Amino acid sequence: MTTVDLTSEFDPDTLARVLDAGRSMGADFSEVFIEDKRSVSAGLDDGKVEQVTSGRNRGAGIRVVAGDTTGFAHTADLTERGLIEAAQAAAAAARSGGGGTKKVALNSPRRHPVNVVRVLPGSVPKADKVALLMRADDAARGVHGSIVQVSAGYADSVRRILVANSDGVLASDEQVRSLFRVSVVADGDLGMQTGYESMGHTIGYELFEDNDVGDLAVAAARQAVTKLRARPAPSGAMPVVIKCGSGGVLFHEACGHGLEADLVVKGASVYRNRVGELVASPLVTLVDDGTMTAEWGAIGIDDEGHESQRNVLIKDGVLTDYMWDYLRARNDKRAQSGNGRRQSYADLPMVRMTNTFVMNGDSEPDDIVKNTEHGVYVAKLGGGSVDTATGDFVFGMTEAYLIENGQITEPIREGNLIGNGPQVLADIDMLGNDFAMGNPGTCGKDGQGVPVGDGQPTLRVKSLTIGGTAA
Amino acid sequence: MSTASKATESTPDSVRQLQDIADRIVAQARPGEQIEAYVSRARETDIRIYEGEIEHFVSAQSEGVGVRIIRNGRTGTSYAGTLDVSALAEVLAEARENAELGSVDEWAGLAEPDGVPVVPQELWNEQLEHFPTEEKIAIAKRLEKIALAADSRVRVEDASYSDVFAEEAFATTTGVRSGGRENGCYASVGTLADDGDETQTGFGFSVGKWPGEFDLDKAGREAAERATRLLGAVKPPSKRTTVVLDPYVTAQFLSIIGSTMNGESVIKGRSLFKERLGETVASSMVTLIDDPTDSRAYTATDLDGEGLAARRNVLIEHGELKKFVHSSYSARRAGTKSTGNATRGGLGGSPGVGCLALQLVPGTATQQQLIADVEDGVLIQMVQGLHSGVNPISGDFSTGASGLMIRNGATAEPVREFTIASTLQRMLQDIIAIGGDVDWLPMRASGLSLVIRDVTMSGA
Structure with a gap:
């Protein structure tokens, strides 16, 4: 299977007529977003490939902006008639009376290839994908006799998008993603424990030619087995060391969301009105970068047709900028930053992260642990969430150990850590030189999920509250 | 969303249409195949108000089909976000192909009618179907005002009205055949409360089969209380x-x-x-x-x-x-x-x-x-x-x-x-x-x- 650029399937004149229909009731901006996404997934559980699923979602979302009001409608009917009907519905939703009738002239199509795909998922027999699942199952079960259950999932998707708007933008992108996950249950004298590993990249099936899913399965199994002897996690505030590549979610929650301009302009972020100020330890330089080739959050263009870019958000602890989408940038009379994203054609775009990470410091990771008398070493973080207005956030530790006398010792059971964003950023007192990207993530906001990446070197927060049960 | 009432004489034409599509898919079963077809269609409105103005108005329609095929103990599934005739054929073919690839599971199988009687529920409200758009907008605006009026320290991040109208139908080769429709609406408000440098957040909501069941005063008051009670x-x-x-x-x-x-x-x-x-x-x-x-x-x-x-x-x-x-x-x-x-x-x-x-x-x-x-x-x-x-x-x-x-x-x-x-x-x-x-x-x-x-x- 080969794929074609969506711009070759839609006549620019048709798109211009749809955009005109969007502004027929006096709106000052209209946009058509067309998406054609094919997905294949396969799931194994309990030793069996339970099902293989494939699906297709194809449609268009039409956005019309009149003053401060956005009208939005979407349709699965991609004929000119279907598109124009949706545009009229969006226009009616945003109707404001008056306004211009300027005809749209679309620029020549732009592509901004960030990701290079070697093996399109559609060119690989599904049977090969299913075989990966069996391999992961065998590998995980071979680790230890205590492994009682394994589930594994394979997923790939090819998402082709086209964006045209009344400012003359015409752009397209093809986003190919491949993902694999393994979760394992081990059973021991103290009850059951779980292990989880995943890998995902914005590339094709070459992911599985360059990486062995068996290694991933073994890592998940070892995590579960190790935790069988885990003791209850401590309770209270103490130093926390977070292993490289496992704690990017900390920054995603502690400050990433709070730097999204849609929340900032409504005064719903602790970081509002703080550009130019010291908001983090001077060790911290935080970047959001949609151009990181092959990373899970990498995009050629955002879902508003703007080229992806690298944005430095915090430089040496000083807040330099927020992340922007079309609407918020327009209202602020500034440039977009390539952060306007949406889950699908059926959703409105908003400000979203891409790949968000903290750059290297200069400490040796071993020294960070050695210099910690007593605390917790987190080898794997789970999900998290934040209240951007207060900065209070939580995130789960799925694999963690005690640090005693500068050494990593006993594994501890799962729990949440809780902190306040600005406080935790200020409390980062050691930053390693071993940067790594973390697991693929899905970031949820207002009910929409989008793929995001994160990363960081090993680092220490001098005080975080561990939500365990041990005194 | 949960499912809806069993197809009866009162089944509306739009649901019958979905049932027909499901029936037609199931009728294409080949010998030795079990097929389940699930067909759905939905309409949604989402209105968001900010500072007394409409921030966005989303009018959405979606439809789709999911097919599951079991043959010789192997399961394959496929779906599409459209009810186009060509897509239906593709979905069936894909599910059939996928069913060649799974493991044999001796327990795999579709549900069979089990004789347990359905307890009827009132899941469709005709008043919501005819509720005017202007009044939906007014509800969200009113909710924003109520939250603001509840406490001088409160700001509103957004106030929303949303509703959904969903229809669905099932059919299986094992004799399950049911469908129906359901609607409902929701009003919500997100709040911020400030005291000096400190900000806290809150929310309030009200749900109903139609807006007549909303208690907007309670939703607005709770949203203000949730935000202010944590100040300090x-x-x-x-x-x-x-x-x-x-x-x-x-x-x-x-x-x-x-x-x-x-x-x-x-x-x-x-x-x-x-x-x-x-x-x-x-x-x-x-x-x-x-x-x-x-x-x-x-x-x-x-x-x-x-x-x-x-x-x-x-x-x-x-x-x-x-x-x-x-x-x-x-x-x-x-x-x-x-x-x-x-x-x-x-x-x-x-x-x-x-x-x-x-x-x-x-x-x-x-x-x-x-x-x-x-x-x-x-x-x-x-x-x-x-x-x-x-x-x-x-x-x-x-x-x-x-x-x-x-x-x-x-x-x-x-x-x-x-x-x-x-x-x-x-x-x-x-x-x-x-x-x-x-x-x-x-x-x-x-x-x-x-x-x-x-x-x-x-x-x-």
């Missing part, structure tokens, strides 16, 4: 303590407990309650029921995700574990019958298993009376991070929280940025009082105040 909150010291869960928090806790009663997880060795049927797993005052036929429940429904009649199941009775919930698949493996608890997460894939409408048999005390009996504790009004800090397989429970300290039977200062932790196994045993203040929340569990002792609070 401090981080409490760490200690073992007693917690009183607000109904909204209890409902979330019950949903997690419900997930451990999933028959499929039990069979696959993934439930902490496996092999414990008949044992005492909770305080004797605990009787936990999953009852989607109770029309007071927000997720009340007449059919489960396989088109079988939804039904009442007692899971824990006076502390004793009585039953796990099952779909037809998990029941076949467990050597029992479906409890009508198949769930469906969208168009693609096979149905899963889950509780549909949990409720705890209530006590009689008000929240205030429960608090009066607590010498030293904390009222938990909000939790954060249940998805990241709770493991329903190991039972570890740890969540971020905020609320009010309780001293000598009365609420005291607000507290935030702390966690509460225990294990699910212990928390069920440590329940010492159950309130009578049942709240039918828009979730898969209803809420009431719940008192749990010996929980670890981690703070400063």
